[in-house]
Amino acid sequence: MKILALKGSPRENSNSTIMLNRFLEGCEKSGGEIKSIKPRDLGIKPCAGCLRCNLIRRCSLRGDDWEQLSKDILDADIIAISSPVYFFNFPSELKGIIDRFRSFIHVRITEDGLIHTPWVAWRKKFVVLLSMGSPDEKEGSGIIDVMRFIVKELGENNELHTFNGTRLAVQGQIEFGPDKLKSLYKKLQIPTELADPDHARNRDLLSHLYSLGTELGAGVK
């Protein structure tokens, strides 16, 4: 399986990247072929809103990294995206890439609404991994809703897997052991009795992502 991994956090040792890396380790174990990209390292112009893609079946913007990235996207069996939640949304570089997905879809306006038809119906698996400061997963629900919509419109046989890491503030936190997490919570004035259950939840999440990686990477699920 070919896996395209988009690492959306600008931080080193970021929590969302750790989640993605764990998933990728599983994919690698199953023989998956991985290409990892940091959106921040690319030059991707923001969508110009020209809507010419509706006529020419590709993005009309030229002179940036979209040509290669769109090939990588089309080539992948699995598209894995990790991201921090920034004001209920993706950070701007990832949002810029998602907007360019418009060029994969024809849109027709009808009396009642919009009909989206992909130029080619995709059959891919999407994995979206979010890290957020809030303990409430709802802070990421706007992103999940958008991804659910896009994934469905690009092909009814596409699949979306989503996971949320919550109450994550500092780099590497998702891998902290119970004592280190307790002392962080003390500093951040978070009730320390939350540290043990949070540690168990983080550990279980990472281990689940590894298993999912082995299954998807092998083309099992």
Ligand SMILES: Cc1cc2nc3c(=O)[nH]c(=O)nc-3n(C[C@H](O)[C@H](O)[C@H](O)COP(=O)(O)O)c2cc1C
């Ligand atoms: C600009 C900015 C906006 C943020 N907005 C939110 C938010 O809306 N909801 C939330 O739960 N956390 C928010 N956070 C916190 C990050 O989502 C959180 O620290 C996350 O775990 C960082 O992920 P990373 O370690 O992968 O970079 C924000 C952080 C920044 C820097």
